[in-house]
Amino acid sequence: MTQQITHHLTDNILMGYAAGTLPEAFNLMVATHVSLCDACRAQVESYDAVGGAVLDQTPGNDISLTPGSFAATMALIAGGAPDEIRKPRSRDVVLPKPLQDYVGGGLDSVKWRSIGMGVKQAILPTSKDASARLLYIPAGAAMPDHGHHGTEMTMVLQGAFQDEDDYFARGDVEVADSDLHHTPVADIHEDCICLAVTDAPLRFQGLLPKIAQRFARI
Amino acid sequence: MQDSDAKRMQWVDHMVRIRDDQDQAAFAALFDHFAPRVKGFLMKSGADASLAEECAQEVLATCWHKAHMFDPARASVATWIFTIARNRKIDVLRKQRRPEPEDLAWGPEEEPDQADVMALQQESEQLGRAISELPAAQRELIQKAYFGDLSHSEIAEQTGLPLGTIKSRIRLALERLRHAMK
Numbered sequence: 001m002t003q004q005i006t007h008h009l010t011d012n013i014l015m016g017y018a019a020g021t022l023p024e025a026f027n028l029m030v031a032t033h034v035s036l037c038d039a040c041r042a043q044v045e046s047y048d049a050v051g052g053a054v055l056d057q058t059p060g061n062d063i064s065l066t067p068g069s070f071a072a073t074m075a076l077i078a079g080g081a082p083d084e085i086r087k088p089r090s091r092d093v094v095l096p097k098p099l100q101d102y103v104g105g106g107l108d109s110v111k112w113r114s115i116g117m118g119v120k121q122a123i124l125p126t127s128k129d130a131s132a133r134l135l136y137i138p139a140g141a142a143m144p145d146h147g148h149h150g151t152e153m154t155m156v157l158q159g160a161f162q163d164e165d166d167y168f169a170r171g172d173v174e175v176a177d178s179d180l181h182h183t184p185v186a187d188i189h190e191d192c193i194c195l196a197v198t199d200a201p202l203r204f205q206g207l208l209p210k211i212a213q214r215f216a217r218i
Numbered sequence: 219m220q221d222s223d224a225k226r227m228q229w230v231d232h233m234v235r236i237r238d239d240q241d242q243a244a245f246a247a248l249f250d251h252f253a254p255r256v257k258g259f260l261m262k263s264g265a266d267a268s269l270a271e272e273c274a275q276e277v278l279a280t281c282w283h284k285a286h287m288f289d290p291a292r293a294s295v296a297t298w299i300f301t302i303a304r305n306r307k308i309d310v311l312r313k314q315r316r317p318e319p320e321d322l323a324w325g326p327e328e329e330p331d332q333a334d335v336m337a338l339q340q341e342s343e344q345l346g347r348a349i350s351e352l353p354a355a356q357r358e359l360i361q362k363a364y365f366g367d368l369s370h371s372e373i374a375e376q377t378g379l380p381l382g383t384i385k386s387r388i389r390l391a392l393e394r395l396r397h398a399m400k
Contacts, residue, residue: 012373013370016369019373020304020312024316032319041388046384049341050345050349052300053350054300055299058262060255060258063255064254065253069271069275073253076279098318102317151371
């Protein structure tokens with residue numbers, strides 16, 4: 001089921017996910033991609049194994065636990081497992097489970113806002129050091145014009161998009177840094193839904209700010 | 219000669235005893251080895267001693283409660299405990315949610331193949347040895363990445379981690395899980 005994915009996440013992102021040092025929005029991208037891609041899942045778990053080695057090689061002898069530490073832990077255990085707050089979600093053909101947790105349900109629950117030309121977006125609640133949003137681009141339409149600042153990753157959830165060089169289908173991720181300037185277009189056969197994350201501030205969130213920004217730049 | 223391999227399998231065996239028999243002696247041995255390391259790891263990641271102590275206790279308690287989730291065909295016990303400690307760190311130190319991938323878990327009726335478990339545990343051991351034999355500067359860079367002292371763009375230059383074989387093992391385990399889930 002995962003073989004047709006041809007555009008993967010980069011090693012430094014996967015290692016950052018294992019190390020636990022990425023912004024929340026990036027973690028969401030990794031968790032979503034890995035839900036569909038066993039190659040990247042195996043790579044993440046390999047980086048987990050590096051973390052296991054680092055932990056195992058952390059000297060234990062010169063760290064003293066407080067007296068009664070073991071008894072306190074047994075008391076925690078006797079208190080029972082903390083309740084899992086996550087509600088089981090029904091399977092959604094478009095949104096993998098980590099995204100459903102952020103949307104609060106399946107595709108039907110996404111609160112889209114139009115940003116013009118038929119393009120819609122929904123910003124997902126993450127920590128402020130990076131942002132995550134779902135994008136809805138009508139079949140054949142151009143992706144919203146966005147200059148790249150910092151790292152931006154875009155993953156296809158439904159449909160496909162293509163730029164000058166490449167074709168991105170469900171599960172594929174385009175990783176772009178600030179050097180990339182291009183105009184991806186949604187495939188003609190189906191409306192395209194993507195998850196996009198960036199550690200740069202979102203430059204515009206609607207049509208008006210976009211126009212204002214254009215004037216401001218002149 | 220294969221003492222360390224035997225030790226790895228011993229931790230796996232401890233986890234099985236904790237899972238199946240709520241074996242407190244097995245848990246005490248696990249605690250003695252890992253609790254100080256988890257505390258040290260969290261202190262190096264920026265927690266003060268009392269917070270690190272509190273989190274280490276919670277991490278070890280989670281090992282007990284989630285023993286049924288541990289898959290020895292995909293991770294060593296040290297790796298599994300690392301992931302629990304890391305998630306606790308993100309929760310407590312960075313105050314963020316941690317999105318996790320969709321679960322792939324063995325059903326209650328199935329167990330991973332013992333040969334796969336042995337192979338994965340050996341690969342984990344070899345990876346640990348390879349890391350400890352890296353030049354000091356490179357080893358420190360890896361430790362820094364996991365203690366949170368490097369950003370993801372700073373670890374972009376990381377090379378030389380011998381991950382090929384363990385990755386193939388994990389990939390195999392994932393394929394078997396996918397097959398078992400059908």
